[in-house]
Amino acid sequence: MTRWKLWLPLVLFAGFCALVAWPLIRPPSTDVHSQLIGKPLPQFALKPANSTLPGIATADFRDGKPRLLNVFASWCVPCAAEAPQLGELQRQGVEIVGIDLRDHPEDLAQFLQQNGNPFARIGADDIGAVQLGIGSSGVPETFVIDGKGVIRYQHIGDIRAEDVPMLLGKLKDAEA
Amino acid sequence: MIAELGLAALWLAAALALLQLVCGVMVVRRDDAALASVIRPLAVVQGALAALAFGALLLCFARFDLSVKLVAMNSRDAQPLIFQIAGTWGNHEGSMLMWVTIMSLAGALIALIERRVPERTMIATLATQAFVGLGFYAFLLIASNPFERLDPPAQQGLGLNPALQDIGLAYHPPTLYFGYVGLSVAFSFAVGALITRQVTPAFARAMRPWVLGAWIFLTLGITAGSYWAYYELGWGGWWFWDPTENASLMPWLAATALLHSVSVLAARDALRTWTIMLGVVAFSMSMVGTFLVRSGILTSVHAFAIDPERGAFILGLLALYVGSALVLFALRAGTVAEGERFAVTSREGALVVNNVVLCALLAIVLVGTLYPLVTEAYGVRVSVGPPYFTPVSALFFLPMLVVLAVGPLLRWRRDSLERIQRPLVLFFAIAVIALAGVWFNSSIGFLPLVGMALAAMLAVASFAPAQGRNLRRLPLAVWGMMIAHFGIAVALFGMAADSAFTVEKLVAAKEGDTVEIGPWLATLKTVEPVAGPNWTALEATLAVSYEGEPGKALRPQQRSFWAPAQKTSESALLTRWNGQLYTVLGDQAEDGRWQLRLWWKPFVTWIWYGGILIGLGGLLALIGRVGNDLKRRHAQVRIARRKRTAE
Amino acid sequence: MRLLLAFLALALAAPVIAQDSMPDAPYAYKQLEDPAQEAKAKALMETLRCLTCQGQSIADSDAKIAGDMRHQVRTRIKAGESPEAIRRWLMERYGDYISYKPELSETTWPLFALPLVLVLAGGLVLFGRFRRRA
Structure with a gap:
């Protein structure tokens, strides 16, 4: 056997070590990002989640005005945690549309009463069909939709106070 | 204190x-x-x-x-x-x-x-x-x-x-650890032999029982773990090509290769550097497995004790030990003289093919498992799962079975296929008849079909080495080999039958409803609360009967533990010689009916029976080898004593 | 090997344990009436990854989102869509991650090259070994 071949196992092993050391040093994110960024929202229509607010349909997003699409549920703890930030965004004039995932109307009413209601419309997604349709994999998630109904940005997890200016910026970009 | x-x-x-x-x-x-x-x-x-x-x-x-x-x-x-x-x-x-x-x-x-x-x-x-x-x-x-x-x-x-x-915890981890760690002895022997440049048949004979022992434990540990996952996870799957499972499969593949190459070294003084390399690789794979499972860099259903910092420590140890062993290998292996030569058509030749294929399988499992990390470095997330592993590994595994059937019939050093023409024709005929028989009687997929035909062939072929020999004088090691190879046939048949013939029924049933599932009738009698030492549960009572035989009761549960608070579903299984009925109790719907998941899995248990047979074969071989060694030592002592008295 | 389904489940489950009490999607736990269609759906489900689980297919998971995905798969198969079209529909939304069946692409070609390389390398090793002998 030639000499260089004997070093081959060591080289392969070094490659293995480098490969696995990388994610140890910088743990990769476990988020699953929607691949629909830059693409139009798929066609859907959701019935109103409660009696006071209208439901949602794709056409509602094509009036030229950017808005946020928030996937949430009353049973989701981080959703309550991000409620103040959503309220803040609403006060700054942002229109927020909600997708209420697998929820009972009574629970939703109580959730809105406790945490405030920043939503202009809320559609009820009882079987996760729209959630899957827009490439969302959990709650809460927030999408920036531009005035033509195109998905411009996806925020995974709850909105922290420091995310508010970032989202305002993304909405501004979406106007262009 | x-x-x-x-x-x-x-x-x-x-x-x-x-x-x-x-x-x-x-x-x-x-x-x-x-x-x-x-x-x-x-x-x-x-x-x-x-x-x-x-x-x-x-x-x-x-x-x-x-x-x-x-x-x-x-x-x-x-x-x-x-x-x-x-x-x-x-x-x-x-x-x-x-x-x-x-x-x-x-x-x-x-x-x-x-x-x-x-x-x-x-x-x-x-x-x-x-x-x-x-x-x-x-x-x-x-x-x-x-x-x-x-x-x-x-x-x-x-x-x-x-x-x-679960009782699985009492036996699965210790068994697997005996296997993992047992391979450290093979590693130490390999390094020791490299240091002193003494790669001899005597060294191989010393190392062999350790490799065998570790391999037996690994085989049994994997078998036990597979069965535990099968009844615990509640969906009837027994192997998911999950990173944790692959982590235990890799050392097994390496140990299986090592087991065969060490036999060649012991019997024929060939494959010297190759055996040393495998000794290093086998234990490396144990450590790689432990690292992958505990570092959490790959997501797994069976994730255990995850902690990236400890992962870094294990990686450090891995790099130190395996790295230095490989450096030593690169420096020394060139000075280890090449062993005896042999022809392609010989026992050694077949074992070399077996080793090459096992290493190819190892490479596939390793690369497939790690591949998501490669793409993640580029920011792309991919999943590599059963649709990749199953066909690709079958591509190597199934042809290897043909070599496995023929190899043990060949003589050491040099042989000809003409000499063993008759058994070869017989094996071929069995495979073709089995293939045709299954094909005409059912419409099953390509892989299960080929799997069954090869299983039938191998079941006969594995005992062919005993043909024409006095069974009582056949060495235990040969019995061990035959039984282990037969175990592969049994397990393969179970796998093929499970994937081809499983019947699934998901139903919403109220008390008194009867469900038909394959040859079984299952009636939901009651769903009642029961209490255990640290849990409460909802327990369904199902009256089940097989083709009109007297009925039996099965009691799947939904368990709620309170410390820590967690729900588990406990499946209930009924085993017959020809398969298993697998039942799971799900949630109650709003109309009061209960979700039931039922599977009739023909011959699924043969997978684990096969695993046990493989382990048993290993055990017989181990007893035979150790017994021979003891006898030889005894004889040497006697000769030495006689010499001394003569003097 | 289900070596111990341990701490992660515990550590992660605690904060996100909140689960809804809504009934499951109709086809989450219900099979299609046509056995041939159900077999197709089942085969597809075994190759799709549950988004929130730790490495399970949607055919092996009790997670709600897995149930929702099974519902999508079954209703789409029922409506006559082909399994591969459904896989593409999901991959358009979640990327390659959602499918356990890697597709041949710029990022995955080494996976498909590997068996060929191994066959060649194995062949070379055997050839080299035995040619010298003969």
């Missing part, structure tokens, strides 16, 4: 390991008979101390000592005693202590009994074993002290993860 005693024993054992290493290195560099004579006793005492430390931890768990942090974190008073005790290794620290204990006990055992290899090689081997052990002692003492105290003691324990509160 007990915890402190355990910790002290652990420190002492570590110190002795260091001493063993230093003495070993000195003796290997410059012969020193006095120093050499202390190394074996050192290894023995070190093993005893490690066992003492593990015993102390066991006692802490058995006595439910809440002032020990590990006990408080992983145990609770209402747990049945068996889980109380098995909880010792149901966590990171305890399982690492178990690892190091097995490792030093193995070291002690070779120090006690192994006398065939040249003493210098033996000392290099023991030094290597101490070197490897030392890293794990350091890991325990620095980063994962199992004996850490809580002051003040906890009022109550947190409890063992309910998913682990």
Whole structure:
């Protein structure tokens, strides 16, 4: 056997070590990002989640005005945690549309009463069909939709106070 | 007090390991008979101390000592005693202590009994074993002290993860660890032989029982784990190509290759460097497996004790041991003389093909498992799962079975296929008849079809080596080989039958409803609450009967544990010789009906029967080999004594 | 090998344990009436990854989102869509991650090259070994 071949196992092993050391040093994110960024929202229509607010349909997003699409549920703890930030965004004039995932109307009413209601419309997604349709994999998630109904940005997890200016910026970009 | 005693024993054992290493290195560099004579006793005492430390931890768990942090974190008073005790290794620290204990006990055992290899090689081997052990002692003492105290003691324990509160915990991890760690002995032997350049048949014969033993445990551990996952996860799957499963499969593949190549080395003095390489690879795969499972860099259903920092420690140890062994290999392997030559059509030739294919399988599993990490470096997330692993590994595995059928019939060194023409024609005929028979009677997929045909062929072929020989005088090792190969046929048949014939029924049933599933009728009688020692459950009673035979009752449960609060679903299984009925109780719908999941899985149990047969074959071979060795030693002693009296 | 389904489950489950109490999607736990369609759906489900689980297919998971995905798969198969079209529909939304069946692409070609390389390398090893002999 030639000499260089004997070093081959060591080289392969070094490659293995480098490969696995990388994610140890910088743990990769476990988020699953929607691949629909830059693409139009798929066609859907959701019935109103409660009696006071209208439901949602794709056409509602094509009036030229950017808005946020928030996937949430009353049973989701981080959703309550991000409620103040959503309220803040609403006060700054942002229109927020909600997708209420697998929820009972009574629970939703109580959730809105406790945490405030920043939503202009809320559609009820009882079987996760729209959630899957827009490439969302959990709650809460927030999408920036531009005035033509195109998905411009996806925020995974709850909105922290420091995310508010970032989202305002993304909405501004979406106007262009 | 007990915890402190355990910790002290652990420190002492570590110190002795260091001493063993230093003495070993000195003796290997410059012969020193006095120093050499202390190394074996050192290894023995070190093993005893490690066992003492593990015993102390066991006692802490058995006595439910809440002032020990590990006990408080992983145990609770209402747990049945068996889980109380098995909880010792149901966590990171305890399982690492178990690892190091097995490792030093193995070291002690070779120090006690192994006398065939040249003493210098033996000392290099023991030094290597101490070197490897030392890293794990350091890991325990620095980063994962199992004996850490809580002051003040906890009022109550947190409890063992309910998913682990199963009899599987009592036997699966220890079995697998015996296998993983047993391979460390093969590693040490390989390194020892490289250091002293003594790669001889005697060395192979010394190493073989250790490889065999580790391999038996690995086989049984994987079999047990597969069955545990099968009944615990509640969806009837028994192998998911999940990273944790692959982590245990890789050392098994390497050990299987090693087992066969070491036989060639022992019998024919061929494949010297190759065997050394496999010895290094097999234990590397054990450590890679442990690293992958515990570092959490790959997501797994069976994720265990995940901690990236500890992962880094294990990776450091891995890099140190495997890296230095491979450097040594690169420097020394060129100086190991090439062994005996042989022809393609020979027993060795078949075994080489077997080794190449097993290594290819190992490469596929390793690359497929790690591949998501490669793409993640580019920011792309991919999943590699059963649709990749199953066909690609079958591509290599199924052709290998043909070699497996023929190989044992060939003679060493040089043979011709004409000589064994008749059995070959027979094997071929069986495969074709089985293929046609299954094909005409059912419409099943390509892989299960080929799998069944090859299983039928192999079932006969595995016993062909006994043809024309006196069964009573056939060596145990040959019996072992035949039974292990037969076990592969049995397991393969189970796998093929499960994937081809499983019937699934998901139904919503109210009490009194009857469901038909394959040849079974199942009636939901009642759903009632029941209470266990640390859980409450909803229990369904199903009356089931097979083709009108007298009925039996099955009781699947939905269990709610309260410490920690977690729900598990406990499947209920009914086993017949020709398969298993698998039942799971789901949620109650709003209309009051219960979700039931039922599977009729023909011959699924043959998968694990096959696994047990493979292990049993290994055991017979081990008994045969060790018995022969003892006889030979006995004879040598007698001859020596006779010589002395003659003088 | 289900070596111990342990701590992660515990550590992660605690904060996100909140689960809804809504009934499951109709086809989450219900099979299609046509056995041939159900077999197709089942085969597809075994190759799709559950988004929130730790490495399970949607055919092996009790997670709600897995149930929702099974519902999508079954209703789409029922409506006559082909399994591969459904896989593409999901991959357009979640990327390659959602499918356990890697597709041949710029990023995955080494996976498909590997068996060929191994066959060649194995062949070379055997050839080299035995040619010298003969």
